[in-house]
Amino acid sequence: MASDALVTRGLTRRYGGRVAIDSLDLQVKEGDVYGFLGPNGAGKTTAIRCMLGLIRRDGGEVEIFGERDPVRQRASVGAMVETPAFHTWLSARDNLRRACAFAGVGDESDIQQALDRVGLQGRAEEKVSGYSLGMRQRLGIARALVGRPRLLILDEPTNGLDPRGMREVRDLLLDLRRRDGLTILVSSHLLSEVEQLCSRVGILERGRMVAEGSVDELLDRAQTSVVEVDVETHDTAGLARALASIPGASPAGEGEGERLRLRLNGIGPAELNRALVNAGVPVEALIPVTHSLEELFLRLTTRELT
């Protein structure tokens, strides 16, 4: 069984009377690619800053690979928080040398390897002031990689990248996990990407964890809590009349042509089909709706907001 790479217990941060992080319990297992999700202002970046010791915490504790000392635990972490900032009058290589020196480990070969990984090997001697936003983002990831980390914490790593760049970063992270065995915590707004990339996900809302688990677990949860089906019939008027007499089935939208989405509570798709046929509705197709992580995310976070 994989051991814990990162654990927070009761992590709390307040700004005046406002609670930005509210007793956050989070668990990232070694080898995980953990997606840290939440709408803007949910507290993802604040939580990451607390984990890295950039800002004070008002309560709780952070443990990284079993280490509780805030300085020593950072020896196994490479991080990129929000938009990466650099000493722009230095070259990309010199910026990585700085990171290496502060990490206390690594050498020129580590720097070269990190540059190769993000595809900046040909531009390493250029000053960062001439770099585009996308190149800076890649360099930020390269900087997180130097110092031989076991855990990568990346806050919105695809910010500013074009679709091709986003895909390259996604492939890079998967490669880092597969080839180097790195554990990765990645915060993102791009839910479909998180769905493809992450093995486990935590959804943060107003500083609180509202859902945590593997992507499959969360999707199962989405499927079992409420079931939706699309019903196709040329007798939409008959369908609407029949629904009034079928308890547990109600329209979930306006409908499109001969298709209507129904929400089911306490009734399964088979029972619905039987009831519709008994009511004389010619059902041409009955298609269970598959929920994406995005729909779950929106449902969880919208519920919190309303």
Added chain:
Amino acid sequence: MTAAHLLGILRVEARTIYGRGSARLALVVALLTGVGALLAHQWIQGQAASIEANGAPVTQMIEFSGPAVAGWALRVRNFFVLPLVLLLATAASFAGEIGDQSLREALVRPVPRFVVLFSKAVVLGSLAALTLLASLIPSLGGGIALFGNEGSTTVPAVLLGFAASLLSDLGLIGLGLLASTFVRSVGGVVVSLILLLMADTGLRAMLKGMAWLGADWAEAVGRALPGNALACWEGWTGAWDPWAFGGMAVLLVSSYGLTAWRFQRMDVP
């Protein structure tokens, strides 16, 4: 934390701070004061030998010797521009890095915050020392070569003046670092410290006036102000002020101590 780790940090911090325009400007200005003082003395000696004042040649009113040229270079170096540029370099390396968030990179690494602060203070101190050498070497060396070493100004006295100037610079850097934990912008640090030192100068002048009118306590209070400590180098001409050095000790301990204390507790964006 090993010695090799610390040395590595000092090396990259030096590369970063010396790579800034403000550090290069400080070195150029310092070199110009040294070379400028030498050339000015040479020009005065050559051009003004025939000019008389009160029946005596002007050149007799000016001392021409290596230590005297270095003394002039020191006065010019410490007059406003170079302390301002040093302050700018200090603010850029700390408040500037907090403001543009580049300091974050150092803080997410396994390094205690006081080590990050220490490395900046050491490199900025080395910059101050290098600017002093950049003034001293051409002025003293060139001055001795051109004018000799004879005169009322001695080499040890002027060297003590340069050494005391390093203390002043360290005090100024300490104030700049401390201000950076409050203001977090380069311009804000520079402007707030200029205003503080102007207020200090005004207050000391007022206290001096009160002392002249008979308030004995006023002189003692004036000597305890930070501006008097920062002017400790002025005693190199023969009248060292122990109050200024006592004040400098307090200024150094309190500014660096308070900076470390505040930095340890502050949120870094």
